[in-house]
Amino acid sequence: MIKLKGIAASGGISIGKAFYVGKEEIIVPKSKISHEDISREIYRLEEALIDTRKTIGSLQKRIADEMGYDHAQIFEVHMLVLEDRMLIEDIIMQIKNKKVNVEYAFSQSLNKYTNTLRKLDDEYLRERAFDIEDVGKRVLRRMLKQERVSLDKLKEEVVIVAYDLSPTDTVALPKDKVLGFVIDIGGRTSHTAIIARSLSIPAVVGTEIANKSVKGDEILIVDGFEGLVYINPTEKVLREYQKKLKDLSKVSKAIHISRLLKAETKDGKSIVVSANIELPEELSLIKRYGAEGIGLYRTEFLFLGRRVLPLEEEQYKAYLEVAKKVRSHSIIIRTIDIGGDKFLSKPDMPREMTPFLGWRAIRFCLANTQIFKVQLRAILRASSEGNIKIMFPMISGVEELREAKKILEECKKELKKENKKFDEKIALGVMIEVPSAALTADILAKECDFFSIGTNDLIQYSLAVDRADEKVAYLYEPAHPAVLKLVSGIIEAAHRNNIWVGMCGEMAGEVSFSILLVGLGLDEFSMPPPTIPQVKEIIRHISFKDAQKIAQGALNFSTSREVERFLQEQMKRILKNDFYKFVNRL
Ligand code: PEP
Ligand code: MG
Numbered sequence: 001m002i003k004l005k006g007i008a009a010s011g012g013i014s015i016g017k018a019f020y021v022g023k024e025e026i027i028v029p030k031s032k033i034s035h036e037d038i039s040r041e042i043y044r045l046e047e048a049l050i051d052t053r054k055t056i057g058s059l060q061k062r063i064a065d066e067m068g069y070d071h072a073q074i075f076e077v078h079m080l081v082l083e084d085r086m087l088i089e090d091i092i093m094q095i096k097n098k099k100v101n102v103e104y105a106f107s108q109s110l111n112k113y114t115n116t117l118r119k120l121d122d123e124y125l126r127e128r129a130f131d132i133e134d135v136g137k138r139v140l141r142r143m144l145k146q147e148r149v150s151l152d153k154l155k156e157e158v159v160i161v162a163y164d165l166s167p168t169d170t171v172a173l174p175k176d177k178v179l180g181f182v183i184d185i186g187g188r189t190s191h192t193a194i195i196a197r198s199l200s201i202p203a204v205v206g207t208e209i210a211n212k213s214v215k216g217d218e219i220l221i222v223d224g225f226e227g228l229v230y231i232n233p234t235e236k237v238l239r240e241y242q243k244k245l246k247d248l249s250k251v252s253k254a255i256h257i258s259r260l261l262k263a264e265t266k267d268g269k270s271i272v273v274s275a276n277i278e279l280p281e282e283l284s285l286i287k288r289y290g291a292e293g294i295g296l297y298r299t300e301f302l303f304l305g306r307r308v309l310p311l312e313e314e315q316y317k318a319y320l321e322v323a324k325k326v327r328s329h330s331i332i333i334r335t336i337d338i339g340g341d342k343f344l345s346k347p348d349m350p351r352e353m354t355p356f357l358g359w360r361a362i363r364f365c366l367a368n369t370q371i372f373k374v375q376l377r378a379i380l381r382a383s384s385e386g387n388i389k390i391m392f393p394m395i396s397g398v399e400e401l402r403e404a405k406k407i408l409e410e411c412k413k414e415l416k417k418e419n420k421k422f423d424e425k426i427a428l429g430v431m432i433e434v435p436s437a438a439l440t441a442d443i444l445a446k447e448c449d450f451f452s453i454g455t456n457d458l459i460q461y462s463l464a465v466d467r468a469d470e471k472v473a474y475l476y477e478p479a480h481p482a483v484l485k486l487v488s489g490i491i492e493a494a495h496r497n498n499i500w501v502g503m504c505g506e507m508a509g510e511v512s513f514s515i516l517l518v519g520l521g522l523d524e525f526s527m528p529p530p531t532i533p534q535v536k537e538i539i540r541h542i543s544f545k546d547a548q549k550i551a552q553g554a555l556n557f558s559t560s561r562e563v564e565r566f567l568q569e570q571m572k573r574i575l576k577n578d579f580y581k582f583v584n585r586l
Helices: 035-065 076-081 083-098 103-117 123-144 168-173 189-199 235-257 281-289 312-327 361-367 370-386 400-419 435-437 441-445 455-463 470-475 483-497 511-520 527-541 544-552 560-580
Strands: 003-004 007-010 013-021 158-162 180-185 203-205 219-223 229-230 272-277 294-299 328-332 387-392 429-430 448-453 500-503 524-527
Touching: 007 189, 013 180, 013 235, 035 076, 035 083, 035 103, 035 123, 076 123, 076 470, 083 103, 103 123, 158 219, 180 219, 189 203, 189 527, 203 219, 203 272, 219 235, 235 527, 272 281, 272 448, 272 500, 281 312, 281 527, 294 524, 312 328, 312 361, 312 370, 312 387, 361 370, 361 400, 370 387, 370 400, 400 429, 400 441, 429 435, 429 441, 435 441, 435 455, 435 483, 441 448, 441 483, 441 560, 448 483, 455 483, 483 500, 483 511, 483 560, 511 527, 511 544, 511 560, 524 527, 527 560, 544 560
Parallel strands: 013 158, 158 180, 180 203, 272 294, 272 524, 294 328, 328 387, 387 429, 429 448, 448 500, 500 524
Antiparallel strands: 003 229, 007 203, 013 219, 219 229
């Protein structure tokens, strides 16, 4: 048995067979070969090219059958590259003249090819460089025997083990086949972890060496509460966890029963508890977990992994479907938050040194107004059918808000001219997730209708801790006195200016912070659906007056550990025998 300790990223326990996903990054080795090895290396090249052609041919056929001939055409370029005589001859020449291994020769020739394309004036040809890189990776993986399995074809239920798993990979997964995630890099608020929590799939991230410890088919236990992974557990550990799984399902059944009751404190303060969603599959979870609407719809997931961005009509239909399904409650649609750890295939996004500080969210939208306007028009049109609100991510100051609002007004004018219906009084919110926005909340509040605190980013930016970097995850502290001061200041500023304030960062769904956040005066909590029943139940157990006192107490400590200890004690005191239901572990 091997026991690995990582970061608890999504609560729950799962037991199942490991499914190993290779690394995305490819390291190409360089070695000298002798004269006798030349023909063997050339043979390996031909073999890899033929094999990759076969794979792409069948992929092309499948896509044509499922999605139509037009979609399958993107693979034409792949095929042309695999048959390009000039490229193949260049590789063979390098093997012969420079006496290097085929992988190295292949990657050198391919780089030459793509660099030349990137310098051309023709945009179409420039874009082909990405297709060529893509097909190049396939050939290299084939030669290096590092094939990255196609995740959309999982046949049985498995625990996914990967070095890294991008949000794009995660979107493509058949979720009903995934029992758990074990991922070597990333932190609790990396977007793959967030999706796992939304889908209630236990996950441990930051395990560092899981990809080296697992080959596939081993039995794994994923303990997403404690951040533990057991590879080939002993009989004793297995029995222990089977019992925990049983107990867990009893507890969650008990909490689940009351999920539809309102979240109202004992002294009558009503609090809205809503859901964060990323994917259309999650819509069914809203009712199932008793959410009162959607507090954050992360629309960028509609855009990921796409070669052609969704047009206005497609987006309109997607938003309309959500609006119709959640008609009785409000839906906060966040405009695309691209960048950070979520990248588009198109338009070509530059890889930045510090993407979380770079061309992300509203910054990207204000620089790509065409993409922005298509989305705003689609949201506005859908607003005629439901209670939709718009929210801008990553606003860092009021000028950005004004610029975004100007574009929104332009869209409204256009739609009016075209006689298209929309909610003229649509509410407009700002995510407060950058420290400069938190500190100027009084200014922002005068120019919008509501705030939603994005603690995932607010913590990362105020504590200078990359939210996706497992090496500094120990510094990522929601209870840090600096974070609490910012959160408390934002809520006060909102109320001073008569607007409501919610929280859609992961902190809103952490039961250990529920009393504190109620006490600070938060009006709305938005979280991954599976955590909703617990948070609602905690709110029903407390009085606002008590919570206010506790919140004031929590603001007086010097370290997050002290804050956490204090909040645990208060929770035990208030919840008494029910405490065990909320600690997320047994
Ligand atoms: C946040 O930053 O808290 C947030 C909700 O947005 P995201 O996690 O998508 O960055
Ligand atoms: Mg954010």
